[in-house]
Every structure is written in C-alpha cells, then in structure tokens.
Amino acid sequence: xNREHIKTFILTILVIMSIIFTQKIWLYSxxxxxxxxxxxxxxxxxxxKEIKKQVIMPRSIVVSFGNSYYTKLQQDMEEVWEESKNxxxxxxxxxxxxxxSTDEKYQENIRLKSIELEFGKNISSVLVSSIFDTVDNxxxxxxxxxxxxxxxxxxxxxxxxxxxxNNVYEIKLEKxxxxxxxxNLVDNIQARDYIKYYPLFADVGNYTIMPINYDRTIxxxxxxxxxxxxxxxxxxxxxxxxxxxxxxxxxxxxxxxxALVYMYGYGEKGxxxxxKGRLEYSSEKGNAxxxxxxxxxxxxxxxxxxHEKLPEKLYLQEVRHQKDKSYFFGFGYKIDEIPVxxxxxxxxxxxxxxxxxxxxxxxxxxxxxxxxxxxxxxxxPILLPSQIIEEHIDLIKSYYLADNIKVELDEENVxxxxxxxxxxxxxxxxxxxxxxKRQLLLPVWKIQIDKRVYYFDSxxxxxxxSHLMD
Amino acid sequence: MDWSKAKNVLIVxxxxxxMMLVYVIQKDLFNNGxxxxxxxxxxxxxxxxxxxxxxxxxxxxxxxxxSLPVLMVRYKAFDLEEMAKVFLGENYQxxxxxxYISADKKIEKITSKKFIYTKDPSSENGGYPLDEKEAIKxxxxxxxEYNFMQDDLELQQIYFGVVDRFGSMPVYKLVYNQIYKNRFxxxxxxxxxxxxxxxxxxxxxxxxxxxxxxxxxxxxxxTEALLRKMNDILVDNKEYxxxxxxxxxxxxxxxxxDVNLTTWDTIASGTAFxxxxxxxxxxxxxxxxxxxx
Numbered sequence: 001x002n003r004e005h006i007k008t009f010i011l012t013i014l015v016i017m018s019i020i021f022t023q024k025i026w027l028y029s030x031x032x033x034x035x036x037x038x039x040x041x042x043x044x045x046x047x048x049k050e051i052k053k054q055v056i057m058p059r060s061i062v063v064s065f066g067n068s069y070y071t072k073l074q075q076d077m078e079e080v081w082e083e084s085k086n087x088x089x090x091x092x093x094x095x096x097x098x099x100x101s102t103d104e105k106y107q108e109n110i111r112l113k114s115i116e117l118e119f120g121k122n123i124s125s126v127l128v129s130s131i132f133d134t135v136d137n138x139x140x141x142x143x144x145x146x147x148x149x150x151x152x153x154x155x156x157x158x159x160x161x162x163x164x165x166n167n168v169y170e171i172k173l174e175k176x177x178x179x180x181x182x183x184n185l186v187d188n189i190q191a192r193d194y195i196k197y198y199p200l201f202a203d204v205g206n207y208t209i210m211p212i213n214y215d216r217t218i219x220x221x222x223x224x225x226x227x228x229x230x231x232x233x234x235x236x237x238x239x240x241x242x243x244x245x246x247x248x249x250x251x252x253x254x255x256x257x258x259a260l261v262y263m264y265g266y267g268e269k270g271x272x273x274x275x276k277g278r279l280e281y282s283s284e285k286g287n288a289x290x291x292x293x294x295x296x297x298x299x300x301x302x303x304x305x306x307h308e309k310l311p312e313k314l315y316l317q318e319v320r321h322q323k324d325k326s327y328f329f330g331f332g333y334k335i336d337e338i339p340v341x342x343x344x345x346x347x348x349x350x351x352x353x354x355x356x357x358x359x360x361x362x363x364x365x366x367x368x369x370x371x372x373x374x375x376x377x378x379x380x381p382i383l384l385p386s387q388i389i390e391e392h393i394d395l396i397k398s399y400y401l402a403d404n405i406k407v408e409l410d411e412e413n414v415x416x417x418x419x420x421x422x423x424x425x426x427x428x429x430x431x432x433x434x435x436x437k438r439q440l441l442l443p444v445w446k447i448q449i450d451k452r453v454y455y456f457d458s459x460x461x462x463x464x465x466s467h468l469m470d
Numbered sequence: 471m472d473w474s475k476a477k478n479v480l481i482v483x484x485x486x487x488x489m490m491l492v493y494v495i496q497k498d499l500f501n502n503g504x505x506x507x508x509x510x511x512x513x514x515x516x517x518x519x520x521x522x523x524x525x526x527x528x529x530x531x532x533x534x535x536x537s538l539p540v541l542m543v544r545y546k547a548f549d550l551e552e553m554a555k556v557f558l559g560e561n562y563q564x565x566x567x568x569x570y571i572s573a574d575k576k577i578e579k580i581t582s583k584k585f586i587y588t589k590d591p592s593s594e595n596g597g598y599p600l601d602e603k604e605a606i607k608x609x610x611x612x613x614x615e616y617n618f619m620q621d622d623l624e625l626q627q628i629y630f631g632v633v634d635r636f637g638s639m640p641v642y643k644l645v646y647n648q649i650y651k652n653r654f655x656x657x658x659x660x661x662x663x664x665x666x667x668x669x670x671x672x673x674x675x676x677x678x679x680x681x682x683x684x685x686x687x688x689x690x691x692x693t694e695a696l697l698r699k700m701n702d703i704l705v706d707n708k709e710y711x712x713x714x715x716x717x718x719x720x721x722x723x724x725x726x727x728d729v730n731l732t733t734w735d736t737i738a739s740g741t742a743f744x745x746x747x748x749x750x751x752x753x754x755x756x757x758x759x760x761x762x763x
Contacts, residue, residue: 007477014484021491248684249763251725252542253740255732256582261740266728282730 048301053131055301055316055331057081058117058149059339060426062197062209065190066113070197070209074337074427076189083185084115085131087151091139091159092132095174098142106150106160106168107207113186115151120330121318122164123147124293135294143169153183200386201419208422214382218427218443218458219375221335223368225277225436226309229260239271241307242281276436278346281307281363285324285356293319296327296355303353303360311367313337317349326356335370335429335441341455342366342431343465368431368439376440378459385425385445388456392463393418396449399466403451421450430455430464508533508691516693525700526714528751531693534720537686538760541650541722544739545583546676553577556616557587581735584675588635591670600666602628605642609662612669613646618660620676622648633663633671641665650679654721654747656757677724683741689760692718695746699758703750710752717749723757 061073061080073080110116119128125143126135134140143161150160157176161169195216197209227238236247239262243250253261258275272280291299297319304310313334320328330349332339340350347364354361389396397414400421409417430444443458454466513531520527550570554562558572565571569578574590600608606625613619627645632638641663648658655677663671690698696715707713723745726734744760 004474004477007474007481011477011481011484014481014488017488018484018491021488021495024495025491248687249761251741251743253726253729253732254544254738255736256738257736259732259736261729261732263729263731266725267730270729270731272731280731 044302044305047305048298051301051305051310051314052297055314056119056123056127056131057315059120059315059317059332060118062110062116062118063186063189063194064110064112064114064116065186066111068111068199068202070199071189071194072197072209072211072426073189074195076192077337080115080185080189081117083181084117084151087181087185088149088159089132090157090173090177091171092129092134092137096138097172097174098138099170099172101160101168101170103166103168105170106162109150109152109154109160113153113183115182115186117149117151119146119148120316121320123316123319125161126292126294127297127316127319130294139171151182153186201422204416204419206420206422208424210386210422210425211384212386214384216382217377218336218338218382219377220443221375221429221441222371222373223335223431223439223441224371226367226369227273227277227279228436229258229273229275229277235260235273238279239273242271243269276366276433278344278366279364280346281360283359283361285359285361287357291327291355291357293321293327295358297329299355299358299360300327300329300353303363304351307363308351308365308367311369314351322354324356326354326361329353329355333367335368338427338429338443340368340429340431340441341444341446342433343455343467344433368441371438373438380459382443382458383445383461385447385456388445388458388461389422389447389449391461392454392456395463396454399452400450403468418449423448423450427458428455430457432464508535508693513693516696520696520700523700524704524713525696526712527696528714528716529718531696532718532720533692535689535691536720537688538653538720538722538744539686540683540744541655541742542680542683542739543655543677543722543724543742544680545737546678547582547738548579548585548674549582550577550579550585553579553585553587583737584673587672589668589670591636591639591665592668600642600664602630602642605630605664606644608664608667608669609642609644612662612672613660618672618674620648622650622655623660624649636663636665636670639665641670648677650722654719654723655679655742656721656723656745656747657726677742680739687744687761689720689744690746690758690762692720692746694762695758695760696748699748699756703748703756707750707752707754714751715748716751717747719747720744720760721747723747723759725757725759 058081061077062070063073063080064070122145124145125140128146129135129137129140139161143163145164146161147164148162152158152160157173159171161171195214196212198212199207200210200212201208227235229235240247243262243264247262249264251263253263255261259272261270261272263270269283270281311333314331315333316329317332318328318330322328329352331351332349334340347366350366352364354363393415396418400414400418401409426446428444428446429441431439431441442464444455444464445458447454447456448469451468452466453469455464456462457464513533517527517531550568554570554577557577558570558575562570562572568580569576576588577585579585606628610619623646625644626647629643630640632640633643642665644662644664646660646662648655658675658677659673660676661673662669703713721744722742724740724742726737726740746758746760748756748758
C-alpha cells in the first residue's frame with residue numbers, strides 16, 4: 001500500500017513536471033500563431049468592407065430648399081448621407097440612361113429643392129459605386145470620377161453627377177420609383193432648426209452660398225496627440241505592429257529634438273515619431289504588381305486597422321494615381337462633426353498613405369484625441385464669413401493683387417472681382433500644432449477666394465493662415 | 471485492471487517524455503551560451519569560396535560565436551564656447567557660429583557632435599625629426615593636458631604621411647578609438663595630428679554609453695558576416711586588382727549611415743548593435759550587423 005502511494009506521488013510529480021516543461025516550449029509551436037493569423041484575416045475582411053463603406057462619404061452636403069435658401073449640413077450629415085444612399089443605390093444597381101448635360105441644367109436644378117453631395121478630390125466612380133456592392137454598372141462605365149451628385153426632387157428618377165473636370169451627366173432611372181423619398185428628406189430637414197445659407201453675391205453672378213445666421217456656438221476643444229513620445233513604453237507598443245510585433249532587431253535613434261526613429265535592416269523599414277506625436281512610416285518599394293484603386297484602398301484600410309486606432313469619423317478626402325503607379329489616399333477626421341485641419345509642410349491630411357502594388361510604401365498620421373478637460377466657450381457669437389471678409393477686405397485685396405500680378409487689373413474693380421471669386425466657405429477645427437498635449441482646437445472659417453484659401457479664427461477674426469490652392 | 475502495473479508503465483513513459491523535454495529546453499539554453507566556436511573545415515571552405523570570388527583573406531578569421539546585448543549610446547555634445555576657452559584661451563574671435571579663431575589656432579564644430587582643432591605649425595619647431603614613440607608621447611600628453619584621455623580610448627592606428635590640410639610636410643596621425651568592454655564602439659574617434667614637436671590638429675567625435683538594452687543574443691559567426699558582405703565589398707572595390715581583408719573584429723556599431731526618415735545632423739542617441747567590422751587593406755571599413763533575424 002505504501003509503495004503504491006509513493007508510485008502515485010512520483011507519477012503526479014512527473015505529470016506536473018511534463019506540464020511545466022511543455023509550457024516552456026509551448027510558445028515555439030507554430031499552431032498558435034497560425035490560428036491567430038487566420039482569425040485576424042477573417043475578421044479583418046469583414047471590417048475592411050465595413051470601414052470602406054464608412055470612409056467613402058461626401059465631404060459636404062448642401063440641401064436646397066428652393067427660393068435661394070440652402071443649408072450646409074453639419075450635425076445631420078451622417079443621417080442624410082444614409083438616407084441619400086438609399087435613394088442612390090437604385091441608380092447604381094438598376095437600369096439607367098446616362099445623358100451628357102450642362103452646368104446650366106445643374107444650376108437650374110440646384111435652385112429647386114435638392115440635395116447636393118460633394119465628394120473629396122478625385123474620387124473615382126468605382127469607389128462610390130462600391131458602397132452599393134457593385135463595381136460594374138453604367139455609371140462606372142461612363143463616368144470616370146464623381147465630384148458631386150445632385151439628387152433632385154422635382155424630376156422623377158433623375159440625378160446629376162459632375163466629374164472633376166466639370167462634365168455634367170444626367171442619370172435617369174428607366175423605371176423611376178420612390179422619388180418622394182428625396183422630397184420627404186428635404187422637407188424633413190427644412191422643418192428642423194437649420195443654419196440658413198444664401199447666395200449673398202448672386203447680384204454679381206456668384207452663386208456660392210454663405211451662411212446668413214450662425215446661432216450655434218462651437219466650443220474650443222482641448223486635444224492631445226494619440227502618441228505621447230515621452231512615454232517610451234507606450235510608444236514602443238505603438239510602433240511594434242510596424243515591425244511584425246517585435247522590436248528585437250529594430251534600431252532606435254533619438255534625435256536632438258527628441259523625435260524617435262525606429263529602423264529595421266539597412267533602411268528597409270522605418271518609423272519616425274516627432275515630438276508632437278506625428279508618425280511617419282516608410283518602407284522599401286516592393287515589385288510593382290498590377291493593382292486597381294479598390295484593391296489599393298483595401299490594402300490601406302487593412303494597414304490602418306493593424307497599425308492605427310482609427311478615429312470614429314474618418315473619411316476619404318483625396319485619391320491620387322501617382323506617376324510611379326502608386327496610389328495616394330488622404331483621409332480626414334472630424335471632432336464633434338467638424339473636420340479637423342492644420343498647416344504643415346510635411347503633410348496635408350491627418351492620415352496619408354501610399355500604396356505601391358499591394359504594399360504600403362509610406363504612411364503618415366497625425367491624429368488628435370479630445371481630452372477630458374472643460375471646453376472653452378467663447379462669450380462672443382461665431383462671426384459670419386461675410387463679416388470676416390468685410391473686416392479683412394484690405395488684406396484680401398492685397399493678396400488678390402499679389403496673386404494676380406501678371407493679370408492687368410482695374411484697381412477700382414478689384415472688389416467686384418473678389419466678390420465674383422469667392423468660391424467656398426466651410427467651418428473647420430484648426431490645429432495650430434503648437435502643443436503635443438492640451439492643444440486648443442480653434443473653430444475657423446475656411447474661405448476660398450480666387451486662388452487663395454484663408455483660415456480665419458471664427459471668433460476673433462484673426463487670419464491664422466492662408467495658402468495658394470494646389 | 472492492474473493499477474500497479476499501469477502506474478509503472480506511466481512512470482516510465484513520463485520519465486522518457488520529461489527527459490526529451492529537458493533535452494529540448496537545454497539545447498536552447500546551450501545555444502544562448504556565452505561562447506561557441508566554428509570549426510576549421512568550415513572556415514577553410516568559406517575562405518576558398520571568397521578567394522574564388524576575388525576576396526583574399528590576410529588574417530585568421532575569428533572563430534568565436536558569442537552572445538552580446540544591444541547598447542544605447544549617445545553622442546558626446548561639445549560646447550564650442552567651452553572648447554574655445556580651453557583650446558584658444560580667453561582672447562578668441564568668433565568668425566561664425568561654428569568657427570572660433572585666435573592668433574594661430576582655430577576651432578570648428580560640425581553640429582554639436584564633432585569638433586576640429588587646428589594650429590599653424592610653429593616656425594621654431596621646423597625640421598625637428600620625430601620618431602613614432604615620441605609622436606605617441608606628445609599626442610598622449612596633449613590629450614591628458616586637455617582632459618581627453620578617457621579610459622575607453624585606445625590607440626589603434628598610426629599613419630605617417632602628408633595630410634592635405636597640414637601642407638606638404640608629413641605628419642603623424644594617431645587614431646584613437648573608443649572601446650566598450652574590450653570591444654570596439656564605432657563610429658567614434660579622436661584623431662591627433664603631430665608634427666615635429668607639437669600637436670597641430672585634433673578631431674573628435676565620441677560616444678557615451680547610456681544603458682544596455684534587452685537580453686544578450688547570439689551573434690553570427692565571422693564567416694557568415696563575410697558571406698553576407700561579400701557582394702557589397704566586391705562591387706564597391708571594382709577598381710582594385712586585389713581586394714584583401716586585413717582585419718576583422720566583433721564590436722558595437724551605431725549605424726547612422728543607413729538611415730531614412732532622419733539625418734546624421736539631427737541624431738542625438740540610439741542603439742549600437744553588435745556588428746562585425748571588416749577592414750580592407752585599402753583602408754575601407756565595412757560593418758555587418760551580427761544578429762540573425
């Protein structure tokens with residue numbers, strides 16, 4: 001009996017020992033790694049599709065109520081876009097007739113009750129079409145890119161699409177149905193408390209719409225960079241995915257400014273994080289393989305999912321097919337439904353990504369998160385762009401003259417020229433990029449006049465920045 | 471069922487299993503050990519292969535395979551004003567923010583990492599013949615006088631010849647390199663130029679050890695480093711009839727050349743990886759990272 005006890009005891013010890021030893025080498029087993037990889041792939045395919053549908057959205061939506069009254073949506077944008085998608089899906093899926101049209105016809109329709117969706121720069125029709133799970137349809141085959149879509153309410157089953165070179169197309173449903181949907185949507189928005197826009201300079205032939213009341217306060221918000229370079233451990237965690245989750249063979253360099261650079265091999269791959277928390281990644285170009293814009297966007301979203309904590313309101317601002325056959329995607333994001341912008345020589349959009357073949361060639365990101373700090377309310381109401389233009393008319397005049405130095409201008413008529421060339425106004429959050437933490441985002445009016453874009457503080461009217469359009 | 475017998479069988483089975491597991495774990499530990507050697511036959515094969523490709527080896531190839539860690543190092547920052555006070559005395563003139571001069575001396579900085587001191591040769595010393603021993607003594611005394619004679623500096627090379635910057639008279643160039651735990655720490659150096667009885671020039675770029683990063687890892691053998699770098703060396707030295715390797719050593723190299731996203735000017739500190747240094751007899755030096763990834 002005693003002997004049996006000893007045997008049981010030895011056996012137990014041996015079993016425990018084998019468990020401990022097995023654990024020690026368990027990590028080397030590839031089974032786990034394979035398992036987790038396949039899981040990741042499965043989930044990401046669904047996610048990629050979902051995010052693709054989210055990021056391809058208009059950069060602005062203008063609703064026309066007729067009688068020269070309009071509104072530019074801010075808070076209700078997502079809701080209206082969802083509704084608009086329901087209306088638009090028919091045009092991409094069902095049988096349509098595409099007729100070349102004119103700008104006059106477009107303008108005529110926008111003055112009536114309608115919804116105008118304006119997309120980012122150079123968004124190809126196949127991208128917009130992919131939202132409706134179709135990439136082969138008449139719109140994709142006949143229209144190269146989509147700058148604007150106008151959903152009319154007066155014509156049964158007609159929408160207008162303009163390309164970036166301002167070609168206008170009329171898309172007519174063969175069997176129109178549910179055309180009341182658009183009218184209901186417009187009426188529904190009209191019944192709400194909206195910000196009124198009006199073509200203030202219509203008397204000089206400029207139909208750009210400008211707000212005539214802006215009784216909303218936009219709070220100044222404190223933000224911080226998504227990467228805190230002073231927290232080395234967290235920063236390392238953040239860059240690990242760029243190097244297959246291991247920094248064992250990754251060299252680190254700290255610059256005199258405090259910026260950190262991580263490098264793999266002899267310059268094959270590198271990540272640089274600036275002191276303000278801007279991340280820049282570059283990788284050696286692989287071999288060129290044929291790709292199209294949809295695949296390239298998939299690749300970039302897959303990359304974003306793996307390497308970035310994506311902001312909720314991410315949207316595609318620009319697509320470019322570059323000379324070396326790579327694709328460039330510029331993404332923007334919003335805080336409290338307001339797009340965030342900044343002025344930097346290094347990057348134009350908060351997220352920029354270049355895809356070569358099926359590989360990410362370069363990637364830059366500068367994302368800010370709102371901080372848990374009280375927001376700053378301004379005592380003054382937000383000023384209107386027309387008031388700002390009036391206040392700064394001398395400055396605008398001098399820029400206008402300097403920008404058009406080669407053109408012979410009658411100085412007395414400069415004002416009329418300026419009024420005619422006011423192109424677009426938009427509310428944005430402006431990041432002055434001064435601080436890594438506790439950076440105050442300022443609400444600004446982005447006003448485009450002639451070839452120049454101005455950013456004015458919408459509370460104190462100060463000109464924060466201006467640049468010539470690209 | 472006879473439980474007693476079953477237990478015996480299980481005990482034997484588990485003993486065998488555990489022995490196998492211990493072997494696997496031990497083998498791994500052994501691989502991480504401090505020192506291993508590569509065998510001579512393999513080295514001879516590699517030497518023959520390199521020779522067939524036009525790369526001659528003039529040295530005994532190191533046989534060691536050791537485990538080394540990664541080091542964090544930073545460039546020593548020189549303050550030009552302080553340097554000027556030390557080397558030029560109180561009466562100096564500022565030519566620009568990077569150059570200060572006095573009567574016959576000049577001090578320049580290239581970013582804060584590197585500085586160059588030059589002195590016009592004194593006429594009274596002209597023609598004084600100098601032998602190597604004396605040159606070394608003068609150089610060492612100069613470094614001691616100006617507090618540059620650090621413990622981690624080692625005199626590694628001495629050239630005697632004409633250096634353009636110092637005219638047509640030959641000078642002794644003493645090359646001091648930094649070491650860390652008996653291994654080179656590149657690239658860091660002090661060059662001392664001695665002519666006749668005085669030091670007429672000094673160039674310094676030094677690294678400072680910050681910390682050791684992570685665990686020690688096994689380095690690649692010298693033979694592997696040679697094979698990895700062979701093509702680069704051959705392409706880079708096409709114009710030479712014979713390419714000979716005159717030195718090979720394992721140490722730490724802070725690679726600031728193969729960088730993208732940053733430039734040497736802005737670098738303050740970083741990781742020095744264990745690397746093999748391969749020196750050719752034409753003076754060219756190559757570094758090969760000694761980790762296998």
